[in-house]
Amino acid sequence: MKQEKVFTNALEITAISKKYQRGKIPANDKITTSFQPGQITAVIGHNGAGKTTLLNQIIGTVKPDSGDITYQGYSLLGNTKLARTLVSMMPQFHAPLTGVTLRQSIEAIVHIRCVTEKQVKARTNQILADLSLEQWADQSGDKLSGGVQRLTSFAMAVVCPPPIILLDEPTNDVDPVRRKLVWQYMRKLAQKGHIIVIVTHNLLEVEEYADRFLLFEQGRLIQDTPTGKLNSQFATHTLSAVLQDKDGLTTAPKALEINYLEEEARVVFTLTSEQIIEAINWLLKMMDQGKVINYKLSSASLDVSYGGMTNEQ
Numbered sequence: 626m627k628q629e630k631v632f633t634n635a636l637e638i639t640a641i642s643k644k645y646q647r648g649k650i651p652a653n654d655k656i657t658t659s660f661q662p663g664q665i666t667a668v669i670g671h672n673g674a675g676k677t678t679l680l681n682q683i684i685g686t687v688k689p690d691s692g693d694i695t696y697q698g699y700s701l702l703g704n705t706k707l708a709r710t711l712v713s714m715m716p717q718f719h720a721p722l723t724g725v726t727l728r729q730s731i732e733a734i735v736h737i738r739c740v741t742e743k744q745v746k747a748r749t750n751q752i753l754a755d756l757s758l759e760q761w762a763d764q765s766g767d768k769l770s771g772g773v774q775r776l777t778s779f780a781m782a783v784v785c786p787p788p789i790i791l792l793d794e795p796t797n798d799v800d801p802v803r804r805k806l807v808w809q810y811m812r813k814l815a816q817k818g819h820i821i822v823i824v825t826h827n828l829l830e831v832e833e834y835a836d837r838f839l840l841f842e843q844g845r846l847i848q849d850t851p852t853g854k855l856n857s858q859f860a861t862h863t864l865s866a867v868l869q870d871k872d873g874l875t876t877a878p879k880a881l882e883i884n885y886l887e888e889e890a891r892v893v894f895t896l897t898s899e900q901i902i903e904a905i906n907w908l909l910k911m912m913d914q915g916k917v918i919n920y921k922l923s924s925a926s927l928d929v930s931y932g933g934m935t936n937e938q
């Protein structure tokens with residue numbers, strides 16, 4: 626009997642590829658993943674790794690060369706109207722706010738996207754308070770500091786939240802107190818069932834606040850890990866080794882996670898403190914046999930482990 630496909634509220638990305646005209650390598654190379662309601666997913670990786678390209682394809686401003694993006698079984702590709710209803714995005718470079726105040730910028734979105742006339746003021750005041758922005762509310766947008774402009778842009782993306790919210794570096798230039806307010810706001814939205822996807826370079830924040838991270842490298846998705854897995858260990862360590870061939874893996878040491886990147890012949894072990902000795906012994910044996918081309922061992926936080934996970938400098 627033919628099984629019926631069950632559609633969930635997840636945002637499904639299937640084998641998305643995108644190569645820009647003059648790009649040497651694809652900006653996104655067969656990316657497959659899904660984003661769940663209630664979850665905050667951080668997308669991390671070096672400059673130019675392809676993070677923003679992924680967001681732009683979800684909201685529909687960049688068209689993938691191949692692959693599909695669906696929500697509840699509906700493809701968002703070629704259906705920009707649907708994408709704009711289901712998705713809001715805070716772009717990397719904040720919206721110009723010339724000629725309007727911070728409050729007016731938010732009110733304009735509230736008028737267009739959500740509530741009745743009577744509720745506009747209350748909804749706007751609420752988000753101004755939640756992000757501690759009241760003192761600048763009636764200042765002209767172009768006179769606001771970079772950080773406050775970014776917070777305004779964040780407020781505009783989340784004040785009438787659709788099911789899927791994409792945020793490109795929302796905490797850059799923002800002070801530590803308000804950065805925390807931004808993450809708390811994202812958590813509140815996630816708890817209400819929204820899908821939150823955030824691109825960021827702040828790995829300490831990812832470790833503290835996100836549920837999961839996707840690591841991009843040169844257009845490829847090379848790691849998809851729940852941050853809880855890192856936090857639940859007192860310390861995690863990463864051993865990354867480029868091998869002569871895959872044979873050495875038959876004696877691979879125990880690890881929390883083992884990822885093998887076929888094209889680079891590179892194996893990445895995520896290790897607990899207790900697993901390190903066995904891993905080092907394995908590495909020494911492999912080196913003795915001339916089977917390791919190079920290796921890197923890094924420890925503790927995601928910030929530190931990051932270098933071991935990526936191949937780039």
Ligand SMILES: Nc1ncnc2c1ncn2[C@@H]1O[C@H](COP(=O)(O)OP(=O)(O)OP(=O)(O)O)[C@@H](O)[C@H]1O
Pocket residue numbers: 645646647648652670671672673674675676677678679717
């Ligand atoms: N509109 C475009 N036209 C041509 N190439 C582009 C365009 N947008 C991005 N690229 C290229 O695609 C690759 C991926 O860029 P993208 O902006 O997605 O990376 P990113 O991971 O978001 O980087 P960053 O962390 O610096 O914001 C880069 O090589 C970039 O130069």
